[in-house]
Amino acid sequence: MRVSLSLLPLFLLGTFAIPSSLLQRRNDTIPPFFLLAGDSTTATQSADGGGWGDGFINTTLFNGARGINYGHDGATTVSYRSGGYWATVLEKVQEYKSDYRTFVTIQFGDNDQKPAANITVPEYTGNLEQFVHDVRNAGGTPILVTPLSRRDYDNSTGTPTIILNLEDQRNATIVAAERTDAAWIDLNKASTDYLNAIGPADAYTYNLDADDYTHINVEGSQVFGGMVAALIDQIFPELKNDGYLEVYPNLLTALEEGEYYWP
Ligand SMILES: *[C@@H]1O[C@H](CO)[C@@H](O)[C@H](O)[C@H]1NC(C)=O
Ligand SMILES: *[C@@H]1O[C@H](CO)[C@@H](O)[C@H](O)[C@H]1NC(C)=O
Ligand SMILES: *[C@@H]1O[C@H](CO)[C@@H](O)[C@H](O)[C@H]1NC(C)=O
Ligand SMILES: *[C@@H]1O[C@H](CO)[C@@H](O)[C@H](O)[C@H]1NC(C)=O
Ligand SMILES: *[C@@H]1O[C@H](CO)[C@@H](O)[C@H](O)[C@H]1NC(C)=O
Numbered sequence: 001m002r003v004s005l006s007l008l009p010l011f012l013l014g015t016f017a018i019p020s021s022l023l024q025r026r027n028d029t030i031p032p033f034f035l036l037a038g039d040s041t042t043a044t045q046s047a048d049g050g051g052w053g054d055g056f057i058n059t060t061l062f063n064g065a066r067g068i069n070y071g072h073d074g075a076t077t078v079s080y081r082s083g084g085y086w087a088t089v090l091e092k093v094q095e096y097k098s099d100y101r102t103f104v105t106i107q108f109g110d111n112d113q114k115p116a117a118n119i120t121v122p123e124y125t126g127n128l129e130q131f132v133h134d135v136r137n138a139g140g141t142p143i144l145v146t147p148l149s150r151r152d153y154d155n156s157t158g159t160p161t162i163i164l165n166l167e168d169q170r171n172a173t174i175v176a177a178e179r180t181d182a183a184w185i186d187l188n189k190a191s192t193d194y195l196n197a198i199g200p201a202d203a204y205t206y207n208l209d210a211d212d213y214t215h216i217n218v219e220g221s222q223v224f225g226g227m228v229a230a231l232i233d234q235i236f237p238e239l240k241n242d243g244y245l246e247v248y249p250n251l252l253t254a255l256e257e258g259e260y261y262w263p
Contacts, residue, residue, distance in 0.1 A: 030099065030100055030101050031063060031064035031065045031066070031100055031101070031242075031244050032061075032065050032066075032100060032101045032102070032103055032239055032244055032245065033065070033066050033067065033068075033096045033099075033100035033101070033102045033103070034056070034057070034061070034065075034066070034067035034068075034103050034104075034105060035067070035068055035070060035089050035092050035093065035096075035102065035103070035104045035105070035140070036053040036056070036057075036067060036068065036069045036070055036071055036104075036105050036107075037070050037071070037080065037085070037086065037089050037104055037105065037106050037107070037131070038051065038053070038070075038071040038072075038075070038105070038106065038107040038108060038145070039051075039071060039072065039073065039074065039075040039076070039080075039107070039108055039109075039110050039111050040071065040072075040073040040074065040075075040110070040214075040215055041071070041107065041110055041147060041148045041214065041215065041216075042069065042070075042071030042105075042107050043069060043071030043072060043073055044069050044071065045208065045215075045216075045217065045218055045221060046073065048073055048215075049071075049073035049074075049208075049215055050208045050215040050216055050217060050218075050220075050221060051071055051148065051215065051216060051221065051224075052148060052187075052216065052220075052221050052224035052225040052227070052228055053067075053069035053071045053221070053225065054069055054218075054221050054225070055218070055220070055221030055222035055223070055224065055225025055226065056221075056225030056226070056228050056229055057069060057225070058221075058222065058225070059222050059225060059226060059248065059263075060225060060226060060228075060229035060245055060246060060247055061244065061245060062243055062244060062245075062246055063242065063243040063244050064244070065239075065244040065245060066100065068092065070085060070088065070089050070092075072085050074111055075108065075111060076108060076111045076112045076117045076119055077108045077112055077119065077123075077124055077127035077128060077131070078112075078117070078119055078123075078127065079111075080108070081127075086131070086134070089104060090134055090135070090138045093135065093138040093139055093140035094138055094139065097138075097139040097140060101141070102139065102140040102141065103140065103141045103142075103143055103232075104131075104135045104140050104141070104142050104143070105143045105145050105228070106128060106131050106132070106135075106142055106143065106144050106145060107144075107145035107146070107147060107148070107173075107187070108124070108127075108128070108147070108169070109124070109146075109147035109166055109169030109170070109172075109173065110147055110150075110166070110169075110214065112124045112127075112169060113166065113168065113169055121168050121169070121172050124169065124172050125172040125173075125175055125176045125179075126176075128144060128172070128173060128176035128177075129176045129179055129180050132144065132176065132177075132180040132182045133180065141183070142180075142182050142183070143182070143183045143184065143185060143232065143235075144173050144174075144176060144177040144182055144183070144184040144185075145173070145184070145185055145187050145228070146166075146169070146170040146173045146174065146184070146185070146186050146187050146188035146189065147166045147169050147170060147173070147187070147188050148187055148188070148191050148216075148224060149162055149166065149188055149191040149192040149195055150162075150163075150165060150166070150213050150214050151195055151200070151203045151204060151206070151207065151213040151214075152165060152213055153195075153200045153203075160196075160199055160200050161196055162192045162195050162196050164192065166188055167188075169188075170186070170188040170189070173188075174186070183235050183236075185228065185231035185232060185234075185235065186231070187224075187227065187228060187231065190227055190231060190255075191224060191227065193258070194227065194255060194258060197258030197259070198258065198259070198260045202260040205219070205220075205262065206219060206220025206223065206224075207220070208220075219262055219263050222251075222263045223251065223261055223263065226247045226248065226251045226252070226255065227255055229245050229246070229247050230247045230252060230255060232245060233245055233246075233247070251263070
């Protein structure tokens with residue numbers, strides 16, 4: 001089922017940018033392959049982690065489009081490379097690029113910002129820029145993703161409001177995208193706006209465990225995976241038009257209206 005392009009989600013408006021250079025590279029004839037690079041907020045649901053990646057792969061890809069979740073619990077932009085996970089992603093770009101249009105989503109920040117990681121914001125920014133160059137050299141299309149918001153609310157004003165504790169990393173991700181003329185989506189802003197709209201009680205139903213305000217369960221993965229797909233559809237609309245990347249209409253409407261959704 002197709003959703004009209006005019007139904008752009010309210011909470012997703014203005015949260016993306018596409019450089020003109022990418023428009024020339026579109027190839028509508030072959031399906032996309034999404035390789036998801038990131039930390040536990042992208043990774044498959046497990047005891048200690050769980051992000052949006054599997055929900056994205058399970059529920060938004062159609063018509064021959066595929067994806068693999070390479071999110072790794074605890075990863076920083078440094079450890080993802082030194083641990084060999086990044087090399088695997090680049091190998092997969094090489095492997096799939098003749099049969100698919102390969103995209104690599106790149107989302108870090110949660111662990112990079114921890115003091116123990118000892119990674120400055122300029123270092124984090126430079127590491128993201130290097131990831132962009134590496135993907136292009138391998139023959140893929142990078143998409144930088146600002147980090148999924150945590151579900152930490154400040155109640156001091158009387159209206160629970162998400163605490164912007166990933167803002168440095170959000171802004172740095174956008175800087176890295178602008179410096180490299182790469183596509184980017186503002187998942188941090190879109191998720192923050194949505195969590196503010198639905199409030200803490202509903203937001204906590206997506207917690208991996210009752211007191212885990214960072215990681216998301218299967219249902220949360222499908223909601224925020226759908227949000228990622230909606231954001232990507234806005235910068236690569238041909239993916240939606242060709243039926244490769246689509247968000248369930250009821251979820252898209254909920255994101256548009258800022259209403260709680262349970263798959
Ligand atoms: C699109 O992909 C097809 C199949 O790989 C290829 O034959 C064609 O040349 C590509 N077109 C462009 C514009 O890159
Ligand atoms: C994705 O699908 C697999 C296989 O059916 C399932 O085990 C997993 O729970 C699903 N995860 C999400 C987030 O949809
Ligand atoms: C943090 O990184 C800097 C620069 O790489 C290094 O000089 C310093 O020793 C590191 N600090 C710790 C506590 O690891
Ligand atoms: C804000 O309110 C929510 C829901 O009542 C609560 O779970 C949360 O702990 C509160 N946040 C703080 C920082 O006190
Ligand atoms: C992040 O960027 C926004 C503009 O998009 C700005 O308002 C905000 O002050 C920046 N925050 C930090 C911590 O630099």
